[in-house]
Amino acid sequence: MTTYADSxxxxxxxxxxxxxxxxxxxxxxxxxVLADVGAFGGMFSLxxxxxxxxxxxxxxxxxxxxxxxxxxALGRYDTLGHxxxxxxxxxxxxxxxxPLFFLDYLALHRADPDVVTALVGGVAEACRLxxxxxxxxxxxxxxxxxxxxxxxxxxxVVGIVDRAEIGRNGEPEVEDFLVGLPxxxxxxxxxxxxxxxLPPVTWDRxxxxxxxxxxxxxLAPHRSYLDEIRSLTDAGxxxxxxxxxxxxxxxxxxxxxxxxxxxxHRHSWEPPAIFRLIAEAGAVAGDEMERVFNVGxxxxxxxxxxxxxxxxxxxxxxxxxxxxxxxxxDERLRFVGEHAGxxxx
Amino acid sequence: MTTYADSxxxxxxxxxxxxxxxxxxxxxxxxxVLADVGAFGGMFSLxxxxxxxxxxxxxxxxxxxxxxxxxxALGRYDTLGHxxxxxxxxxxxxxxxxPLFFLDYLALHRADPDVVTALVGGVAEACRLxxxxxxxxxxxxxxxxxxxxxxxxxxxVVGIVDRAEIGRNGEPEVEDFLVGLPxxxxxxxxxxxxxxxLPPVTWDRxxxxxxxxxxxxxLAPHRSYLDEIRSLTDAGxxxxxxxxxxxxxxxxxxxxxxxxxxxxHRHSWEPPAIFRLIAEAGAVAGDEMERVFNVGxxxxxxxxxxxxxxxxxxxxxxxxxxxxxxxxxDERLRFVGEHAGxxxx
Numbered sequence: 001m002t003t004y005a006d007s008x009x010x011x012x013x014x015x016x017x018x019x020x021x022x023x024x025x026x027x028x029x030x031x032x033v034l035a036d037v038g039a040f041g042g043m044f045s046l047x048x049x050x051x052x053x054x055x056x057x058x059x060x061x062x063x064x065x066x067x068x069x070x071x072x073a074l075g076r077y078d079t080l081g082h083x084x085x086x087x088x089x090x091x092x093x094x095x096x097x098x099p100l101f102f103l104d105y106l107a108l109h110r111a112d113p114d115v116v117t118a119l120v121g122g123v124a125e126a127c128r129l130x131x132x133x134x135x136x137x138x139x140x141x142x143x144x145x146x147x148x149x150x151x152x153x154x155x156x157v158v159g160i161v162d163r164a165e166i167g168r169n170g171e172p173e174v175e176d177f178l179v180g181l182p183x184x185x186x187x188x189x190x191x192x193x194x195x196x197x198l199p200p201v202t203w204d205r206x207x208x209x210x211x212x213x214x215x216x217x218x219l220a221p222h223r224s225y226l227d228e229i230r231s232l233t234d235a236g237x238x239x240x241x242x243x244x245x246x247x248x249x250x251x252x253x254x255x256x257x258x259x260x261x262x263x264x265h266r267h268s269w270e271p272p273a274i275f276r277l278i279a280e281a282g283a284v285a286g287d288e289m290e291r292v293f294n295v296g297x298x299x300x301x302x303x304x305x306x307x308x309x310x311x312x313x314x315x316x317x318x319x320x321x322x323x324x325x326x327x328x329x330d331e332r333l334r335f336v337g338e339h340a341g342x343x344x345x
Numbered sequence: 346m347t348t349y350a351d352s353x354x355x356x357x358x359x360x361x362x363x364x365x366x367x368x369x370x371x372x373x374x375x376x377x378v379l380a381d382v383g384a385f386g387g388m389f390s391l392x393x394x395x396x397x398x399x400x401x402x403x404x405x406x407x408x409x410x411x412x413x414x415x416x417x418a419l420g421r422y423d424t425l426g427h428x429x430x431x432x433x434x435x436x437x438x439x440x441x442x443x444p445l446f447f448l449d450y451l452a453l454h455r456a457d458p459d460v461v462t463a464l465v466g467g468v469a470e471a472c473r474l475x476x477x478x479x480x481x482x483x484x485x486x487x488x489x490x491x492x493x494x495x496x497x498x499x500x501x502v503v504g505i506v507d508r509a510e511i512g513r514n515g516e517p518e519v520e521d522f523l524v525g526l527p528x529x530x531x532x533x534x535x536x537x538x539x540x541x542x543l544p545p546v547t548w549d550r551x552x553x554x555x556x557x558x559x560x561x562x563x564l565a566p567h568r569s570y571l572d573e574i575r576s577l578t579d580a581g582x583x584x585x586x587x588x589x590x591x592x593x594x595x596x597x598x599x600x601x602x603x604x605x606x607x608x609x610h611r612h613s614w615e616p617p618a619i620f621r622l623i624a625e626a627g628a629v630a631g632d633e634m635e636r637v638f639n640v641g642x643x644x645x646x647x648x649x650x651x652x653x654x655x656x657x658x659x660x661x662x663x664x665x666x667x668x669x670x671x672x673x674x675d676e677r678l679r680f681v682g683e684h685a686g687x688x689x690x
């Protein structure tokens with residue numbers, strides 16, 4: 001947590017912030033964390049992982065995009081840490097890794113101790129839930145880069161996997177099923193478009209179709225698929241796509257070999273109300289929605305047909321949303337049909 | 346490098362940027378890097394480190410503060426990556442770690458391909474010089490968070506050390522020497538104060554005492570102490586303080602046990618001209634300068650007295666700048682005397 005000490009925040013606040021963040025981070029730390037507050041880098045022992053034949057570290061970094069502006073407008077700073085951590089965790093979990101530790105970078109116009117504590121507190125809580133140590137972080141006050149009330153937050157996660165475990169259920173093949181898991185909202189992508197369709201003036205409005213306000217629905221935290229990915233892998237899933245920026249069309253082909261293509265059946269699920277609201281309020285075309293948002297599917301698992309029953313038994317919220325076919329052209333992914341609830345919602 | 350694909354940049358630029366960044370990152374990668382572009386997390390094998398008894402990962406995150414504003418004003422985007430990487434590398438090197446890999450987070454008002462390529466190109470070049478893989482990164486376009494032309498950049502580094510190697514030269518003790526290594530400028534701290542003392546209108550001005558313009562002097566990259574730290578450790582240095590935000594008074598005590606205090610002899614070095622210029626132009630008191638800037642010393646090594654000659658032979662640019670004494674009060678660090686060139690520069 002050392003780097004909080006050289007944060008450049010107002011001197012009066014800096015010490016109080018450092019102490020509060022140290023206490024917050026301490027709650028996430030097990031015996032593997034060696035360095036105390038005051039060290040220049042956080043130290044994490046791999047002693048407990050000595051049984052791995054060839055340990056492979058898997059790392060990812062991400063932000064939460066302009067979701068920071070929704071949080072700032074609503075004055076809700078406790079959920080963004082869950083967004084940040086869960087986005088990063090999902091990115092390494094789809095590669096088969098278990099999380100080891102996380103670091104956060106937070107830059108603000110003004111490092112208000114309550115705002116900083118809420119933001120980093122959310123990061124720490126999400127880390128704790130995932131069994132991941134919050135090993136360190138940096139809090140920087142940059143009044144000339146960020147507007148009053150403005151800030152940005154980024155995260156960095158490191159996980160571990162044994163090389164022999166990578167791809168142990170085989171490569172995706174023709175006739176494999178695509179099993180989708182529901183998203184918990186927009187997750188952390190598409191907020192620039194969402195904010196154009198649903199501007200701040202709408203955020204206090206209660207929407208019956210959402211069962212909450214527009215702002216609360218936009219701020220719904222990015223969920224973690226850590227446990228589901230583990231269960232799905234044990235049940236036979238071969239590969240996973242985390243549906244982030246670019247939607248299913250950008251993210252699913254990443255895990256497919258060049259000889260297969262994906263067919264996605266829209267009728268197999270109904271996009272949640274927040275997506276219908278964005279499409280209608282912003283006059284966003286359906287295929288544009290699919291290229292920008294997760295439209296209700298936050299994770300896609302590739303499952304051999306003889307493992308489909310086992311997979312759906314292991315993770316009941318999973319639903320078949322498509323299939324792999326032989327690739328015939330440049331096209332790597334095709335949507336067919338219309339969504340189940342289209343026109344009725 | 347996957348996460349560059351979900352960067353949210355303008356669609357026309359995104360593909361071009363992704364391809365250019367993938368090529369840039371590829372130059373930094375050795376056999377340990379397993380994941381190809383398109384994976385969700387970068388993969389780094391520890392197979393080559395199997396001989397370590399208890400491998401310990403050391404991680405750090407940092408930004409470059411408002412040095413980003415100097416770079417933007419001068420239109421020079423190639424050096425900030427060196428600042429970012431070297432700051433992070435120094436932070437883990439002082440803990441005894443060798444760098445494994447680095448990830449960058451870049452957020453901009455507008456992801457101009459040339460600016461992004463120059464920024465990440467600098468990151469990659471600094472990584473390559475240090476034998477560190479650029480494993481991944483995220484580029485986010487956030488026009489409502491950053492002002493036109495504005496951006497922020499943060500980095501994350503992971504290194505490795507054998508637990509038995511940590512502190513192998515013993516703990517800092519009374520009578521140990523403090524050996525300082527020159528900084529290459531402001532490094533990455535104190536820019537908010539420096540920009541108040543020397544505002545943008547001065548940056549084009551040629552300053553004879555600097556031998557260059559004010560802007561160029563402010564933008565001088567943060568140097569790496571990686572090789573020097575290794576040589577100093579082999580020669581017997583016990584501990585290192587990387588002098589970042591908070592200067593020597595905040596950073597050196599971090600590595601000292603509670604029973605010792607540091608005495609720093611100002612007469613043992615002369616602060617470079619850029620610090621004198623800031624102090625004079627901004628009417629900044631000497632002790633305030635010492636609390637904000639490195640004032641010419643970027644790294645302090647703690648050296649047992651019987652190893653001083655060996656240390657100075659191994660790293661000739663090192664110079665004794667003080668000594669450890671028995672701690673008598675709350676005071677953990679004291680400056681004595683005046684700088685060598687005071688009043689003559």
